[in-house]
Amino acid sequence: MTEPVLSVRDLSVSFRSDTRTVHAVDHVSYDLHAGEVLAVVGESGCGKSVTSMAVMGLLPPTAHITGSVRLGERELAGADDKAYGKIRGKDIAMIFQEPMTSLNPVLTIGRQIGEVLRRHQGLSKKEARARAVELLDLVGIPAPAQRVDEYPHQLSGGMRQRVMIAIAVACDPAVLIADEPTTALDVTVQAGILEVLQSLRERLGTAIVLITHDLGVVADIADRVLVMYAGRPVEQAPVDELFATPRHPYTRGLLSAVLRPGTPKDRLPEIPGLVPSLDTQPDACTFAPRCARADDTCTASRPGFRAVPDENGAAGADATHRAACWHPHTLQETAS
Amino acid sequence: MSTAPALELTGLERHFAGAGGTVRAADGVTLTVGRGEVVGLVGESGSGKSTVGRCAVRLDEPTGGTVRINGTDVTTMSRRALRPLRKDFHLVFQDPSSSLDPRMTVGEIVAEPLKLHGIAKGEAARARVAELLGQVGLRPEHADRHPHELSGGQRQRISIARALSVDPALLVADEPTSALDVSVQASVLNLLADLQRDRGFGCLFITHDLAAVEYLADRIAVMYLGQIVEQAPTSELFADPKHPYTQALLSAAPVPDPVTQRTRERIVLSGELPSPLAPPPGCRFHTRCPLAVDRCRTEVPALRTLDGGREVSCHLVADDGTAPDAAAAPSRTIPTTRTATR
Amino acid sequence: MTTLALTGIRARAARSGKLRALRKNKLAMTGGVIAVVFVLAALFAPLVAPYDPAQPNFDNVLAAPGWSHWLGTDDLGRDQLSRVVYGARASMQVGVLAVVLAFVVGVPLGLLAGYYGKFTDSVVSRVTDTMLAFPFLVLAVGLAAVLGPSLTNATIAIGISQIPAVIRITRAETLRLKHVDYVAAAVANGGGDGTVLFRHILPNATSALTVQATVGIPAAIIGEALLSFLGLGVQPPEPSLGVMLSSAQSFLAPAPWMAVFPGLAVVAATLAFNLLGDGLRDVLDPRGATR
Numbered sequence: 001m002t003e004p005v006l007s008v009r010d011l012s013v014s015f016r017s018d019t020r021t022v023h024a025v026d027h028v029s030y031d032l033h034a035g036e037v038l039a040v041v042g043e044s045g046c047g048k049s050v051t052s053m054a055v056m057g058l059l060p061p062t063a064h065i066t067g068s069v070r071l072g073e074r075e076l077a078g079a080d081d082k083a084y085g086k087i088r089g090k091d092i093a094m095i096f097q098e099p100m101t102s103l104n105p106v107l108t109i110g111r112q113i114g115e116v117l118r119r120h121q122g123l124s125k126k127e128a129r130a131r132a133v134e135l136l137d138l139v140g141i142p143a144p145a146q147r148v149d150e151y152p153h154q155l156s157g158g159m160r161q162r163v164m165i166a167i168a169v170a171c172d173p174a175v176l177i178a179d180e181p182t183t184a185l186d187v188t189v190q191a192g193i194l195e196v197l198q199s200l201r202e203r204l205g206t207a208i209v210l211i212t213h214d215l216g217v218v219a220d221i222a223d224r225v226l227v228m229y230a231g232r233p234v235e236q237a238p239v240d241e242l243f244a245t246p247r248h249p250y251t252r253g254l255l256s257a258v259l260r261p262g263t264p265k266d267r268l269p270e271i272p273g274l275v276p277s278l279d280t281q282p283d284a285c286t287f288a289p290r291c292a293r294a295d296d297t298c299t300a301s302r303p304g305f306r307a308v309p310d311e312n313g314a315a316g317a318d319a320t321h322r323a324a325c326w327h328p329h330t331l332q333e334t335a336s
Numbered sequence: 337m338s339t340a341p342a343l344e345l346t347g348l349e350r351h352f353a354g355a356g357g358t359v360r361a362a363d364g365v366t367l368t369v370g371r372g373e374v375v376g377l378v379g380e381s382g383s384g385k386s387t388v389g390r391c392a393v394r395l396d397e398p399t400g401g402t403v404r405i406n407g408t409d410v411t412t413m414s415r416r417a418l419r420p421l422r423k424d425f426h427l428v429f430q431d432p433s434s435s436l437d438p439r440m441t442v443g444e445i446v447a448e449p450l451k452l453h454g455i456a457k458g459e460a461a462r463a464r465v466a467e468l469l470g471q472v473g474l475r476p477e478h479a480d481r482h483p484h485e486l487s488g489g490q491r492q493r494i495s496i497a498r499a500l501s502v503d504p505a506l507l508v509a510d511e512p513t514s515a516l517d518v519s520v521q522a523s524v525l526n527l528l529a530d531l532q533r534d535r536g537f538g539c540l541f542i543t544h545d546l547a548a549v550e551y552l553a554d555r556i557a558v559m560y561l562g563q564i565v566e567q568a569p570t571s572e573l574f575a576d577p578k579h580p581y582t583q584a585l586l587s588a589a590p591v592p593d594p595v596t597q598r599t600r601e602r603i604v605l606s607g608e609l610p611s612p613l614a615p616p617p618g619c620r621f622h623t624r625c626p627l628a629v630d631r632c633r634t635e636v637p638a639l640r641t642l643d644g645g646r647e648v649s650c651h652l653v654a655d656d657g658t659a660p661d662a663a664a665a666p667s668r669t670i671p672t673t674r675t676a677t678r
Numbered sequence: 679m680t681t682l683a684l685t686g687i688r689a690r691a692a693r694s695g696k697l698r699a700l701r702k703n704k705l706a707m708t709g710g711v712i713a714v715v716f717v718l719a720a721l722f723a724p725l726v727a728p729y730d731p732a733q734p735n736f737d738n739v740l741a742a743p744g745w746s747h748w749l750g751t752d753d754l755g756r757d758q759l760s761r762v763v764y765g766a767r768a769s770m771q772v773g774v775l776a777v778v779l780a781f782v783v784g785v786p787l788g789l790l791a792g793y794y795g796k797f798t799d800s801v802v803s804r805v806t807d808t809m810l811a812f813p814f815l816v817l818a819v820g821l822a823a824v825l826g827p828s829l830t831n832a833t834i835a836i837g838i839s840q841i842p843a844v845i846r847i848t849r850a851e852t853l854r855l856k857h858v859d860y861v862a863a864a865v866a867n868g869g870g871d872g873t874v875l876f877r878h879i880l881p882n883a884t885s886a887l888t889v890q891a892t893v894g895i896p897a898a899i900i901g902e903a904l905l906s907f908l909g910l911g912v913q914p915p916e917p918s919l920g921v922m923l924s925s926a927q928s929f930l931a932p933a934p935w936m937a938v939f940p941g942l943a944v945v946a947a948t949l950a951f952n953l954l955g956d957g958l959r960d961v962l963d964p965r966g967a968t969r
Contacts (some may be wrong), residue, residue: 004440018702025643042519043517043519047379075401095340110534120601156608156609158608159608186380186609187380187382187544187546187585187588187589188380188542188584188585188588188604188605189380190588190590191588191590191602191604192604194590195604213517213518214590215518215592216589216590216591216592216597217590218592218594219588219590219591219592219594219596219597220594220597222594238593239594240594241594243592243593243594244595253519254518254519255592257518257519257521257522258518258522258547258552258592259521259522259525259545259547259548260547260592260593261546261547261550261574262550262574267526267529268523268525268526268551270519270522270523271519274487274488300597318442347825393866395865395866397860407728415865415870415871416870419868419869419870420868422866422867422868422888423868425866426867427863428864429859429862429863431859434858434859434860435859435862435863436860436863437860437863437864437878437881437882438860438882439881439882448864449867449869452867452868452869452873453821480743495863498863499866502868658686
């Protein structure tokens with residue numbers, strides 16, 4: 001196994017105010033390898049976006065961050081803005097849900113792509129422009145030589161998101177974090193953006209962290225999936241395995257609640273109850289109150305994020321499939 | 337009880353005159369929602385589907401065509417004349433946080449239509465509210481809360497309770513689940529399906545979510561750039577989409593199953609949605625259609641009824657329903673199968 | 679049941695959260711305390727003032743501040759402290775009444791203009807824009823000059839001068855709220871214009887209007903002082919901070935306290951209400967209030 005390009009260990013983020021502390025992220029760990037797409041999945045408030053903002057060093061000073069974030073050889077946890085300024089856009093880059101607000105409306109897209117190149121790679125104005133045209137071509141923008149001189153408002157939502165991707169990959173970063181990159185877009189446009197991400201991974205070997213709530217997108221592009229619930233990781237597995245044999249009851253609930261083509265017209269399975277408050281960090285499984293399998297153990301101590309047992313009930317030898325559950329579903333159960 | 341359909345739109349137009357020209361948000365939409373029928377109106381942003389929904393409940397003023405509710409023409413009725421009729425139709429909005437007045441309690445919100453239509457007040461209204469809250473899966477105590485104290489799913493239930501408090505014959509639901517989390521979406525869809533079955537109201541379900549519309553709707557109309565391009569019973573539309581746009585739309589939505597998804601072919605549409613300020617001549621879809629021929633660029637296709645009763649507006653679909661396969665068009669499709677990296 | 683009770687408590691805490699946020703804003707609280715002192719002094723002026731503010735005492739003119747007259751006396755030997763207290767009373771009276779007048783006229787007009795648009799809006803907005811072309815104080819002085827000098831006329835002049843700002847704020851809020859889904863829902867509920875305007879739009883505009891009121895009061899206080907200073911407001915011998923400043927002009931060298939204390943009072947009162955208004959704005963800002 002090669003070294004991961006990004007390695008997150010026990011990352012926790014809490015926000016403190018005078019009246020309360022919100023534990024937004026609670027001991028999340030993952031590894032990301034070159035050319036891999038890791039999908040971080042969960043519902044609103046599960047901490048999937050905050051995790052990535054912490055990795056990017058984009059959280060406000062009120063955030064209290066512990067744990068380790070290693071990008072290649074470098075430790076990023078605790079790095080200051082200056083240190084982050086040198087790597088953001090160069091070694092690790094991010095794209096967001098809303099491309100319009102992330103682009104400067106008064107600068108041409110060529111200028112905005114060129115700016116990154118000139119800052120990190122010291123290209124001249126002319127070189128930067130030529131490279132910008134190449135990048136626009138790479139992300140599938142037709143007639144890039146003309147488009148490079150246009151302003152963001154002249155482009156559609158899908159095209160803007162492509163420009164954002166072009167800016168993000170301008171310096172060929174090892175890691176690209178995509179936070180709900182297609183949520184604001186129509187499905188036919190989404191399809192195009194997913195193609196672009198796919199080709200980046202194949203042509204440049206970019207490792208991608210894809211944050212999404214859309215399990216269709218996950219199925220389409222991810223290699224591995226990390227499921228989060230209430231700030232904690234609950235399950236992680238290769239994509240096929242996760243969809244075929246989900247072990248954590250929450251993952252199972254989530255997957256069965258998703259509509260798929262040909263869903264029979266009887267009742268859709270629901271997950272009863274509400275997401276818990278993040279004010280406390282109970283030494284218990286936070287999903288227990290909504291879980292049919294929960295017993296006293298679940299409410300008395302927090303389950304570790306461990307390898308799930310294999311078909312014989314023994315602990316799995318390789319730890320590619322993990323779940324934080326005292327009573328994970330067995331393979332026989334997931335088959336039914 | 338009359339037998340007229342719950343909603344009948346005929347040639348509905350909504351044009352917005354602006355400085356840059358006229359935006360044809362809805363341009364000749366003809367659509368019927370029968371009593372107790374759920375019709376899905378599907379389209380992407382800019383298709384005009386929400387405009388159609390707002391015109392159907394007269395929250396927006398149509399600039400042409402007619403809107404009939406329960407057989408009554410309400411197209412040009414004054415706001416005042418329309419008020420007593422409003423108990424026959426209601427709507428559920430997309431964003432449950434902005435559709436409930438933050439200063440009112442849940443009880444006041446749900447009771448408002450009852451009071452305004454003089455159906456119940458005081459103790460009777462309170463009892464009715466408690467009953468309605470029960471029907472949407474909330475508890476009577478919720479009546480004393482304010483919307484911000486509740487979750488998104490609970491708020492959407494309140495919005496549904498309010499809409500159904502006066503027992504309307506028509507419910508327009510505009511993306512009622514789009515702002516909700518996956519697991520909450522399921523419960524709201526279940527609720528809508530249950531209520532619809534029990535009460536038998538007609539429902540115009542507006543959405544971009546194909547899976548949701550497949551689950552809920554009896555019949556589906558697909559909109560593109562202000563016009564309906566295809567209309568068919570749900571199972572037929574999903575099994576055998578005729579219009580190239582419908583085919584592209586169905587193929588573009590990823591299936592939440594990696595094994596299936598890898599074997600699917602998706603039709604990637606070239607180009608962008610044209611501006612509704614200047615819709616293309618001929619077929620509005622021809623600029624992005626992988627199959628477009630010369631005729632499509634000049635001649636406007638009519639929405640025709642095919643032999644089986646389905647409707648489609650495409651020159652390339654024969655009257656017997658033989659339709660071309662957009663996925664077979666050269667160089668337009670990209671297989672979703674990936675080079676395995678794992 | 680326990681969880682229900684708990685959420686109930688949490689909800690009440692959330693509602694009182696705005697008050698708590700205001701209480702934590704030290705500047706706003708300072709302003710609030712001073713404002714309350716002014717209001718109380720104005721309300722209970724006869725009890726607070728040690729002397730009759732209009733009673734001359736020619737044996738003790740231009741006395742420096744001291745034990746018997748804390749703020750000294752003026753050229754007619756009148757107690758300055760009593761006159762400041764009664765002057766504050768006039769200031770508060772004008773401040774509150776002028777703002778009330780501006781709201782009574784401005785809010786309905788703003789609602790109508792914002793809600794109905796078209797012709798109503800054109801007329802109201804043109805008139806508003808024309809009035810706003812004049813600076814507030816210039817407009818107030820002009821109107822007071824036309825109406826004639828008296829406290830009542832000063833109040834009316836200041837009130838009228840504040841109407842355009844109130845219309846503008848109300849109209850903007852109405853325009854914003856008109857397109858919010860819950861207002862559309864009220865129409866769909868079968869609500870008429872009255873229901874929509876007074877049950878849904880106006881209550882949700884109160885935050886913005888409250889802030890406008892706390893900004894209007896200090897402006898009116900300054901307006902009153904200016905009008906009285908120019909002889910267009912309160913008429914001597916009735917005390918007013920403006921009148922006091924006006925008569926202090928001739929005695930700046932021998933009796934600077936005649937100008938300093940009424941001047942400080944005007945500054946303190948306006949500053950207090952402005953600080954309170956800023957604090958309220960932070961707390962009530964609609965964008966911050968969605969929670």
